[in-house]
Amino acid sequence: MWLLVQGLGPEIRQTFRLVVDDRVEAGRxxxxxxxxxxxxxxxxxxxxxxxxxFYNEILHQDTCSRDTADGVEVVAWLAVDDRVPAPHRMNLVRLLFAIATVHERHAAECWPDERADADRVSEARARAAVEAVAGHALARWDGECTAVRLALAPLAAVFPAQAGTEMLTRVRGLADLMRGTTAGDLLEFAAEMVGGNEVAVLAAVEHHTGWDTDNAFRGSVNELPVTVCALHLLDQMGFHERRRLLGLLPSEARPCGRGSPPVATNSALPAVLAGRWAPAVVDLERGAGMGAKTGLLVYADGDVKEVLHAAPHRIRREPRL
Structure with a gap:
């Protein structure tokens, strides 16, 4: 049962309030x-x-309003505070990415039309607000767990000038460790975007969205700028990794092709969850027929649950409540 104190509601609401209490100016x-x-x-x-x-109030139905830019400040406070559990920090960084890429993602989905409720002025303000805080979030890379890094890499791809050459080296290094996995695909693609290699970016877009592959993401039309197509793809890749990390997909399920079911492979992710993902656990032994160990935490029904240690390098799934 979730802890309720003084009518403030769920525990994460109280955690968020503690963080904001330390940041907000008196009376504001x-x-x-x-x-x-x-x-x-x-x-x-x-x-x-x-x-x-909370998230819908900031990015209502995936659209920017005149207040969205003001909400970025709060999201950034929460995304870089260690009192917020790592799975939530991952989601908060994903939210920053979503806010910064509203225009590109909608352009790819709605071309040649424009989304009826689009507010271009508010989108530009919100993107600028995310750009202003992105550097602080990216600077935490070395101290973050792999799950949060998988959210930071796409954010770096949106703002390569904020990322710089050091971040490019870090993203490529993690991509090398996770090569051959869906997470590795995301990291390699993000690295090409941070490095500004437009030829490689376009090739990756065509590879991952091609009609002749069973694990394709949704593509976009050729008339759109490469950056728009790339961010549209990167958003889908990040969404896929988030679902996998939260236990909503098999560990190495590939994204569905057009009309094809998800395909689970036997390639295990390297155990590279170094850093903080409380409690600190690096391996999960998968069930029979699912291959070797992988560096994932398990969630029941999509919610963040406490991880129970059954033995070294083993954790078990909590029963659904």
């Missing part, structure tokens, strides 16, 4: 942080209920 609570304090927003059943409301 950002509009998107008010849900952390005001009981007028009502009660939330659990973390998932609260987080769905």
């Amino acid at each position: 609570v950002p509009i998107h942080a008010q849900v952390l304090y005001d009981t007028a927003f009502g009660s939330f059943r659990d973390d998932r209920d609260f987080l769905g409301f």
Whole structure:
């Protein structure tokens, strides 16, 4: 059962409030942080209920409003604070990426039309707000676990000038460790974008979205700029990795091709979850027929649960509540 204290609701809401308390100036609570304090927003059943409301208020139905840019500040505070559990930091970095790429992602999905509720001015303001905080988030790479790094790499690809050559080296190094996995594909692609190799980026887009492959992502039309096509693909790759890390996909399931079911392979991810993903666990022994160990934590029903140690390098799945 989730901890409820003084009517503030789920535990993650209280954690978020502690972080914001340390950041906010006296008497100035950002509009998107008010849900952390005001009981007028009502009660939330659990973390998932609260987080769905919180994220939707910032990026409502995947669109930017005039207030979205102001919400970026709050998201950035939470994304770089170690009191926020690593799975949530991963989601918060993913949210920064989503905010910064609203225009490109919608352009790829809606071409040749424009999304009816698009607000180009608000999109530009929100992207600039993310750019202003991206450097601070990227600077945490060395101290973060692999799951959060898999969210940071796409953010670096959006803002290569913020990333710089040192970040490019780090992304490529992790890509080498995870080569042959879907996570490695994401990292290699992000590295090409950070490095500004447009020929390699275009080749990767064509490879991963081609009609002749069973593990293709959704493609976009050739008339669009390469950057638009690339960010549209990178978003899908990041979404796939998030689902895999949260236990919503088999460990090495490839994305569905057009009309094809997911395909699970026997290639295991390297055990490279060094850093913080509380509690600190690096390996999960998969069941019979699923191959060797892989560096993943397990979640029940998509929610973050405490990991129980059964033996060295083994953890077990919590029963669903």
